[in-house]
Amino acid sequence: MAQPRIIIVGAGPAGTRAAQACVAAGLRPVVIDEGRRDGGQIYRRQPDHFTRPYAKLYGTEADRAQAVHGTFHAIREQIDYRPETLVWNIADRHVWTANQTDQEALPFDALLLCTGATDRLMPVKGWHYAGTYSLGGSQVALKSQAVSIGHRVVFMGSGPLLYLVASQYVEAGADVAAVLDTSPFSARVKALPDLLAVPSVLWNGVRLTQALKQAGVAVHLGVTPVEILGESDTGVSGVRFRNGAGKERSIACDAVAMGYHLRPETQLADLARCAFAFDSSTRQWLPERDGDGRSSVEGVYLAGDGAKILGARSAEASGKLAALAALADLGLPVDKGEMASLRGDVGTYAKFARGLAKAFPWPASQAAALPDEAILCRCEGVTAGDLRAVMRETGAKEANRAKAFSRVGMGRCQGRYCGLAAAELIAAEASVPVEQVGRLRGQAPVKPLSIGIGDEK
Numbered sequence: 001m002a003q004p005r006i007i008i009v010g011a012g013p014a015g016t017r018a019a020q021a022c023v024a025a026g027l028r029p030v031v032i033d034e035g036r037r038d039g040g041q042i043y044r045r046q047p048d049h050f051t052r053p054y055a056k057l058y059g060t061e062a063d064r065a066q067a068v069h070g071t072f073h074a075i076r077e078q079i080d081y082r083p084e085t086l087v088w089n090i091a092d093r094h095v096w097t098a099n100q101t102d103q104e105a106l107p108f109d110a111l112l113l114c115t116g117a118t119d120r121l122m123p124v125k126g127w128h129y130a131g132t133y134s135l136g137g138s139q140v141a142l143k144s145q146a147v148s149i150g151h152r153v154v155f156m157g158s159g160p161l162l163y164l165v166a167s168q169y170v171e172a173g174a175d176v177a178a179v180l181d182t183s184p185f186s187a188r189v190k191a192l193p194d195l196l197a198v199p200s201v202l203w204n205g206v207r208l209t210q211a212l213k214q215a216g217v218a219v220h221l222g223v224t225p226v227e228i229l230g231e232s233d234t235g236v237s238g239v240r241f242r243n244g245a246g247k248e249r250s251i252a253c254d255a256v257a258m259g260y261h262l263r264p265e266t267q268l269a270d271l272a273r274c275a276f277a278f279d280s281s282t283r284q285w286l287p288e289r290d291g292d293g294r295s296s297v298e299g300v301y302l303a304g305d306g307a308k309i310l311g312a313r314s315a316e317a318s319g320k321l322a323a324l325a326a327l328a329d330l331g332l333p334v335d336k337g338e339m340a341s342l343r344g345d346v347g348t349y350a351k352f353a354r355g356l357a358k359a360f361p362w363p364a365s366q367a368a369a370l371p372d373e374a375i376l377c378r379c380e381g382v383t384a385g386d387l388r389a390v391m392r393e394t395g396a397k398e399a400n401r402a403k404a405f406s407r408v409g410m411g412r413c414q415g416r417y418c419g420l421a422a423a424e425l426i427a428a429e430a431s432v433p434v435e436q437v438g439r440l441r442g443q444a445p446v447k448p449l450s451i452g453i454g455d456e457k
Contacts, residue, residue, distance in 0.1 A: 003027055004330045005105060006323075007095055009087050009268060010114035012040020013064075013312045014304025014319030016072045018112050023078045023324035025332055030080040030106065032087055032097060038072040038118050041136060042312045044143045045069065056171055057143060059164065060204040068316070072084040089444035090272040098449055102275040110299050113269055114319055115306030117262035121417045122157070122323070122366050123384075126228030126260065131236030135165050135259035135415070148174040153441055154239050156180040156225060158360040159261030163208040166257075170215045177253045179212060180241055182260070183360045184222035194355030197348050201313070220244070224407045225366070228256055254256025260362055262309045263420065269307075270442030272300050278435040282309070283364060284420065285439040291343055293322030294329075301326050314349030317342045367421045368428030369396065377418040378423065379411020387422065388429055397430040399438045413450050415440040 006365070008015050008024050011033035022029040037045040043065040046052060054062040055234070082097070089096035094105045098120040126132075131150055133141070135157065138149045142165075152175045155166040166179050188195075197204045211389045212219055222244030229238040229250070238252045269287040270276070275296035289295050289302045303322040304315035309442035324334045370376065373384025387406050396402040399409075408422045409415030419440045427434040 001009065004109035005030065005107060006110045006326060006330075007032065007108040007112060008112045008323075009033075009095070010084070010116055010304065010306065011038040011072065011081075012041065012116050012304065012307070012315065013043060013068050014114035014116075014315035014322075015040070015112070015267065016068050017316045017319035018114060018303060018323035019079050020071055020075055021320045021327070023075045025327050025334075027327075028078060028080055028383065029106075030082065032082045032085050034084065034086055038081075038083075039065070039069060041139070042116075043068050044140065046146070048142055048167060050146055051200035052146070057168075059168060059171065064312065064316075077435075084450045086445075086447055086449075087268060088446050088449060090268055091444075096444070098445075100450065103449075108299070110301065110318075110330060111272070112293075112301045112303060112322055112326060113272070113295075113306055114304045114315070114322075115265040115268055117305035117309055118416055119161075119259040120261050120263040120362070120420060121258065122225075122260050122363055123370060123374060123376050123418065123421050124156075124258075124366070125227055125371055126230055126236075127256075128375045128378050129228060129230035129232070130238050131230065131255045133255065133257050134230055135161050135257050138255075138257035139165050139168065140350045142168060142172055142174075146172075148172070148255075149257060150236070150253065151175060152177050152253045153255045153257060154178050154180060154251055154253040155257045156223075156239060156241075157259045158183045158206055158363070159259065160356065160360070161259060161261065163205065166217065167208045167211055170212060170217060176212070176215075176217045178218040178220060178239075178251050180225065180239065180251075181320060181360075182223055182225070182363045182366075183218065184244060187361060188264060188359040189213060191355040191358035194351050195359065197351040197355065198313075201311070240318050241248055242407070252357050261356070261360055263416070264304060264308060265306050265416075267414070267442040267446040269295065269300075269302060271444055271446070272297055274300060274302070276439065279308070280435075281354060283362055283424075283434055285435075291346075292325035292339065293318060294325055299326075299329075308350075308353070310346070310349045310353045314346055314353070316347070317345040321346065362420075364424045364434070370421075376422060377406075377408045377411060377415075378411055379418075380407045382406055382408050384425060387425060391426065391429050397426060397432060397437065398442050399426065402426055409440050414443060414446065430434065 006029040058065040301322040370384040390406040
């Protein structure tokens with residue numbers, strides 16, 4: 001009898017552990033990943049000719065990164081690995097893939113979406129100037145090119161990634177001018193009971209903050225970003241913000257790395273017709289799944305930060321758990337005791353994630369306060385005033401209707417970077433709850449395709 005075809009999308013911590021479980025069951029899963037090498041974003045590998053040690057590259061997560069990389073290396077010959085390949089559509093129980101030279105439609109019996117996350121961004125006046133990067137983009141520059149995004153860098157936003165990337169820059173010898181965190185210290189105190197669910201991760205965060213201060217980096221809490229200063233022809237020249245006491249200040253810099261925690265990459269789950277539900281703690285629409293990772297669509301499973309932001313450690317556990325659920329549904333034997341243990345692990349990380357959402361809240365009010373001249377959608381050059389004008393003229397209060405009239409979210413990122421802030425602006429302008437605004441629908445292809453791709457097989 002032919003083996004069932006299991007396709008895993010993503011080769012980060014969730015995808016690696018899912019593939020490991022499939023290999024242990026005697027199967028040869030297909031593992032598709034956009035990256036040149038395994039590891040995902042959080043454990044992104046450096047190029048072959050770079051020799052920075054794991055401790056320098058991954059900091060407090062060095063041992064876990066090395067373990068995930070080691071696992072993938074060990075199973076590499078037992079999987080059908082397809083790097084530098086984009087899954088751009090899902091339809092009729094097929095995944096549609098494309099690489100630099102070819103495209104293909106692959107049928108599946110079980111599909112595990114381990115798609116990871118991208119930066120969650122809140123626009124600010126001037127964020128379109130050259131020299132403004134997402135936290136993830138600044139991390140890619142450091143890990144893959146061994147360069148800083150600027151001579152003097154400000155890190156602005158909120159969430160653990162803000163401190164992790166800033167500390168990685170300091171460790172690499174870059175000049176970090178300041179860390180500007182929109183969350184107040186009081187929020188962390190209130191979140192402490194949930195954060196204590198995983199004491200080791202909490203302690204790592206404390207160590208990162210201490211290391212930044214010891215390196216002489218100014219850390220400001222409870223700030224309100226006002227403007228990224230600069231000119232169109234020369235790029236970023238500084239950042240203006242209000243500190244926790246409400247006093248306006250400016251810091252000179254030539255680059256800004258910004259981000260407000262992360263948002264799941266849910267476009268493929270949307271194309272697979274998975275049901276979504278609004279998550280009030282993070283003010284996002286997330287795909288529904290049961291305790292083992294099953295989505296609302298038979299044969300489609302969700303794991304890791306592509307389903308909900310629970311962190312890399314949870315991604316490892318949920319990736320393996322989703323794979324075991326898929327194997328069980330295919331009639332293959334699984335260790336139910338191990339599945340129960342993995343559920344417990346994911347539950348612990350979920351409690352910690354609730355703490356993070358409380359400690360580093362999404363600053364929804366910033367979207368409502370965006371000045372009319374501020375760029376909202378960088379792909380299409382749409383300002384906050386443009387969107388407000390469209391709402392007044394058309395009465396659009398739903399995300400996709402507002403998109404159709406204003407072009408917010410129609411660019412190459414398909415709203416990944418502006419969609420959540422746009423929803424907050426619409427909700428504020430219309431005086432409705434943000435969940436009533438809805439979410440932007442996913443469209444194929446999820447990312448631009450090259451014209452030169454060969455004929456479909």
